[in-house]
Amino acid sequence: MATATTPEPAPDSSTPAPALLDVRDLYVEFRTRDGVAQAVNGVSYRVDAGETLAVLGESGSGKSVTAQAVMGILDSPPGFVTGGEVLFRGRDLLKAAPEERRRVRGARMAMIFQDALSSLNPVLSVGAQLGEMYEVHQGMKRKDARAKAVELMDRVKIPAARSRVGDYPHQFSGGMRQRIMIAMALALEPDLIIADEPTTALDVTVQAQVMDLLADLQREYAMGLILITHDLGVVADVADRIAVMYAGRIVETSPIHDLYKTPAHPYTRGLLDSIPRLDQKGQELYAIKGLPDVAPGRSSACHFWEETVRDEEPPHDR
Ligand SMILES: Nc1ncnc2c1ncn2[C@@H]1O[C@H](COP(=O)(O)OP(=O)(O)OP(=O)(O)O)[C@@H](O)[C@H]1O
Numbered sequence: 001m002a003t004a005t006t007p008e009p010a011p012d013s014s015t016p017a018p019a020l021l022d023v024r025d026l027y028v029e030f031r032t033r034d035g036v037a038q039a040v041n042g043v044s045y046r047v048d049a050g051e052t053l054a055v056l057g058e059s060g061s062g063k064s065v066t067a068q069a070v071m072g073i074l075d076s077p078p079g080f081v082t083g084g085e086v087l088f089r090g091r092d093l094l095k096a097a098p099e100e101r102r103r104v105r106g107a108r109m110a111m112i113f114q115d116a117l118s119s120l121n122p123v124l125s126v127g128a129q130l131g132e133m134y135e136v137h138q139g140m141k142r143k144d145a146r147a148k149a150v151e152l153m154d155r156v157k158i159p160a161a162r163s164r165v166g167d168y169p170h171q172f173s174g175g176m177r178q179r180i181m182i183a184m185a186l187a188l189e190p191d192l193i194i195a196d197e198p199t200t201a202l203d204v205t206v207q208a209q210v211m212d213l214l215a216d217l218q219r220e221y222a223m224g225l226i227l228i229t230h231d232l233g234v235v236a237d238v239a240d241r242i243a244v245m246y247a248g249r250i251v252e253t254s255p256i257h258d259l260y261k262t263p264a265h266p267y268t269r270g271l272l273d274s275i276p277r278l279d280q281k282g283q284e285l286y287a288i289k290g291l292p293d294v295a296p297g298r299s300s301a302c303h304f305w306e307e308t309v310r311d312e313e314p315p316h317d318r
């Protein structure tokens with residue numbers, strides 16, 4: 001809600017309606033004893049309502065740190081947002097008061113993490129944790145909140161929800177726990193969900209089930225979804241667009257089908273080549289050289305070029 005101290009953003013003629021989320025030129029650095037690590041180097045991406053953006057990139061490329069900065073849950077210190085904008089429905093959350101950010105987080109945007117077991121409270125039943133969302137944010141009575149918890153558990157297809165609502169997180173399987181995380185995120189019907197590697201800890205069959213569930217709910221609620229992963233296979237079926245990150249930068253953004261057909265950046269081509277294919281039996285799997293190193297003291301040149309192709313071809317456009 002806009003107040004006297006939080007003016008509405010000026011209309012921007014280049015974008016007719018503000019995107020649900022529009023991250024512009026975001027910079028995040030970690031100030032450590034060894035120096036400053038530039039983890040996010042001018043990232044821009046946008047997600048509209050009802051759209052799924054996959055953010056892909058190898059370990060350390062800045063996917064999670066970007067998401068944490070967007071959610072306002074960056075570990076600070078040592079992490080600091082040093083530039084850019086996080087426009088949520090046109091309003092820059094980086095300029096919002098902590099109270100407003102807290103309100104937006106949870107109610108309007110929610111995050112699903114990879115590791116449900118450490119994200120859920122081990123000494124509270126799942127019903128109590130789900131119900132708490134309604135008690136705290138909507139002032140609901142405990143009994144009503146518990147009924148909503150059962151309803152949510154049904155939504156995310158947890159069998160025998162009514163009899164399991166009093167169970168604790170450790171009494172559920174990994175896949176079921178991840179469903180509970182999804183239920184927590186959904187509870188207040190947010191406009192945007194950021195799912196950070198939501199299925200990485202699960203076995204392949206369960207991964208697919210949880211992914212299907214997430215995609216179904218996203219469509220049903222017409223939410224924006226940012227799906228962070230390093231698995232191209234996971235995104236093919238569910239994402240509308242894909243942003244590829246490397247060393248704190250988005251190196252390529254494109255509609256999902258274009259990316260598979262005509263990857264522009266050499267790192268993306270490498271990613272596609274590193275997917276195992278049934279028609280290439282017996283061949284060694286392609287591996288991308290180098291690491292997305294953002295350690296203090298790195299130059300500002302494209303890190304992918306420095307790590308992998310510098311000696312082989314001239315620098316590309318970056
Ligand atoms: N608390 C921290 N202190 C210092 N550096 C950090 C901290 N958190 C993250 N970083 C650095 O920021 C960079 C980006 O990390 P990030 O977690 O965003 O990578 P990621 O793309 O999510 O990788 P992964 O696929 O492994 O989850 C890394 O170089 C990481 O070491």
Ligand SMILES: [Mg+2]
Pocket residue numbers: 063064065196
């Ligand atoms: Mg991560």
